[in-house]
Amino acid sequence: MIEPEVSTIKPQPADKKKIFKIWWVAGILALVTAAEFYVALQFPESWKSFKIFLFIGMTFIKAGYIVMEFMHLGHEQKSLMWTILIPTAFVVWLLGALFIQADAIYQAIYG
């Protein structure tokens, strides 16, 4: 059966504050991305490890806003939030551990 084209339900009015919050977060994400570009192209090459530190920091800022606001995790029950975040934290630990391993392999071959 074909439903009517135009809805019979009257939508509730939009909450201006909510919409503003969404665009506000979008603005932050755009700003951080622009900052990443500035760091990548304008900061001197010799600051390599500082640049990497900044990149990773800014990535986590962006990831935080996407997960907590856009995916609404920050507004879910706290137990759900930790159920998602704690396993992810272990992955970050694994990342660090394996990079140390990789460096050991590098040292064994080239060091």
Add this chain to the structure above:
Amino acid sequence: MANSVSVNTTNKDLWAGGAEPYKASYGKLMMWFFLISDAFTFSAFLIAYGVIRFRHPGYEGTLSDFSFSQTYWPVPEKVFEAFPFFHGVELPLVFVGLMTFILILSSVTMVLAVEAGHRMDRQGVEKWMVWTIFGGLMFLGCQAWEWSHFIHGTDAGSKLLDGSIIYGANLQLNQYGPPDFAAFFFFITGFHGFHVFSGIALNFLIFYQATVGILEKRGHYEMVEKVGLYWHFVDLVWVFVFTFFYLV
């Protein structure tokens, strides 16, 4: 017909077992658990990339003297510096920045679609879902161009260790650096691109259901939230790919 706006009657929210774990619906919770597993898969890719990257020597000299070589890992901003219609102009990371921006914007329109769904605003859902799908398609188009450029290579090409010249990259040979670099490019951005593709397919399905009134009849737009979670996750993964593959 569903002409009631209220969704959250207590009985409806309970799962079949009579409880409501985490105060979330079954579908949303399962989407979260799927995304966790998907995050592990992508982490595996990025960890493998990091490990292989770390065990190759990096480029030591200054950026202006950089040339492609099989003996060290390339500098990403020297590899990804092309832009459509600007042949031969060095625009480091500009194109990939544009792609990042497109994906973030489509994530924003997705949030707006979810917000419209909360208000039972069918027209709003339709409008913002269309923009989200459009953004996704734009991103895929950009990626297709980038892959094509990466595969065909630069005008000059680069020398292999045996002295022969190679243009572009495939899974065996790579003008930009060690073959592993190209392999990871194809696998990581390819796997992400496939996620974008399936996200577009899901978004279109939900857009269709909203348009013909199925979701309105159901009385709520929770499906928009579920595909929204997936779509944001795709954006999230790109944020990490962008940093670890293109910037670091």
